[in-house]
Amino acid sequence: MPNSVPTTTSSATPVDDPGAPRFLASDNTSGICPEAMEYLVQANQVDDLAYGNDRWTAKASDRFRELFETDCEVFFVFNGTAANSLALASTCQSYHSVICHQLAHIETDECGGPEFFSNGSKLLTVAGDNGRVTPERIATTVTRRGDIHYPRPRAVSLTQATEVGTVYALDELHAIHDVADQHGLRIHMDGARFANACAGLDASPADLTWRAGVDVLCFSGTKNGLGFGEAVIFFDRELAEDFGYRCKQAGQLASKMRFLSAPWLGLLESGAWLSNAQHANAMARRLAAGVEALDGVRLMFPVQANSVFLELAPATQQALRDSHWTFYTFIGEGGARFVCSWNTTPALIDSLIEDLRQALRS
Numbered sequence: 001m002p003n004s005v006p007t008t009t010s011s012a013t014p015v016d017d018p019g020a021p022r023f024l025a026s027d028n029t030s031g032i033c034p035e036a037m038e039y040l041v042q043a044n045q046v047d048d049l050a051y052g053n054d055r056w057t058a059k060a061s062d063r064f065r066e067l068f069e070t071d072c073e074v075f076f077v078f079n080g081t082a083a084n085s086l087a088l089a090s091t092c093q094s095y096h097s098v099i100c101h102q103l104a105h106i107e108t109d110e111c112g113g114p115e116f117f118s119n120g121s122k123l124l125t126v127a128g129d130n131g132r133v134t135p136e137r138i139a140t141t142v143t144r145r146g147d148i149h150y151p152r153p154r155a156v157s158l159t160q161a162t163e164v165g166t167v168y169a170l171d172e173l174h175a176i177h178d179v180a181d182q183h184g185l186r187i188h189m190d191g192a193r194f195a196n197a198c199a200g201l202d203a204s205p206a207d208l209t210w211r212a213g214v215d216v217l218c219f220s221g222t223k224n225g226l227g228f229g230e231a232v233i234f235f236d237r238e239l240a241e242d243f244g245y246r247c248k249q250a251g252q253l254a255s256k257m258r259f260l261s262a263p264w265l266g267l268l269e270s271g272a273w274l275s276n277a278q279h280a281n282a283m284a285r286r287l288a289a290g291v292e293a294l295d296g297v298r299l300m301f302p303v304q305a306n307s308v309f310l311e312l313a314p315a316t317q318q319a320l321r322d323s324h325w326t327f328y329t330f331i332g333e334g335g336a337r338f339v340c341s342w343n344t345t346p347a348l349i350d351s352l353i354e355d356l357r358q359a360l361r362s
């Protein structure tokens with residue numbers, strides 16, 4: 001690494017500063033991890049070609065093909081909403097529909113992006129325990145109507161890890177693949193926290209995607225230690241045809257793409273893509289274990305990735321806010337969501353547990 005490369009690294013909230021905000025609302029609040037920053041700075045050392053024709057983008061794409069053990073097609077876009085919206089638009093026509101969970105981010109938090117970029121493909125939402133779609137609910141949604149007035153289901157979207165911090169086990173993915181195959185559905189995977197699912201399941205990226213029938217994965221780098229940059233990975237290469245044009249038309253073709261792909265290369269070549277997720281998951285488990293014994297706190301979902309959902313009384317929530325904790329209450333089925341990141345420290349988690357303990361006493 002050139003000596004001039006600054007070894008700047010982002011740190012989590014300093015616990016010893018009582019007035020500092022405590023960032024656990026989202027993994028979108030963390031900074032850029034050292035491995036990504038190192039490669040970002042390296043990519044800045046010399047000029048390179050634009051629009052994805054640079055060496056970094058080629059190397060990162062090859063590393064993804066090594067990681068997934070298959071000749072997949074790789075694209076880089078700026079954020080997850082664009083990744084999901086454009087990937088879904090590649091799986092179906094405007095008169096088709098996409099089956100997804102009622103808590104899916106594509107339904108609740110993308111402001112109609114998937115419908116917009118597909119020119120109208122309808123999202124058909126289904127319920128399901130712990131944020132997961134089931135094969136039975138998919139089959140019912142497909143078969144309940146067959147008339148010309150019903151937008152024919154053509155894809156199913158799975159979020160792995162889910163919006164409520166659970167994961168689809170391998171057998172669940174295969175059962176969904178079977179029913180999708182039976183009904184001619186393509187499978188899109190919202191992998192905003194895909195690395196956390198790999199870590200949580202101790203399963204390979206290939207086993208959790210194409211070997212389980214996934215046609216396209218939106219793999220988030222933003223939540224895995226990058227500043228921005230999502231990889232859209234097509235395992236069905238036919239679906240990838242013309243995807244570059246979709247990106248360009250949607251304003252998602254980065255001219256200096258090396259600054260999206262080089263940090264990804266840092267994650268992949270160092271293995272930080274997985275170790276960052278393993279750490280974030282471990283911090284979530286630490287939080288879950290720490291609150292288990294507290295009266296007045298209910299763990300709302302199994303903690304299988306890096307998110308923890310707690311049912312807290314309004315007064316308790318306010319007490320935490322008064323202590324500068326940040327958390328969301330609009331995700332999933334309510335409750336307070338705490339999300340751990342690559343740089344979440346044990347001290348921060350222990351400080352939250354202690355503040356919770358104090359809040360519940362008052």
Ligand SMILES: Cc1ncc(COP(=O)(O)O)c(C=O)c1O
Binds near residue numbers: 084163190222
């Ligand atoms: C499950 C899920 N999917 C997709 C996204 C992508 O969102 P954004 O467009 O904010 O990158 C997010 C955001 O954090 C998310 O939580």
Ligand SMILES: C[C@H](O)[C@H](N)C(=O)O
Binds near residue numbers: 025
């Ligand atoms: C909810 C918000 O859109 C973001 N996806 C997050 O999980 O923090």
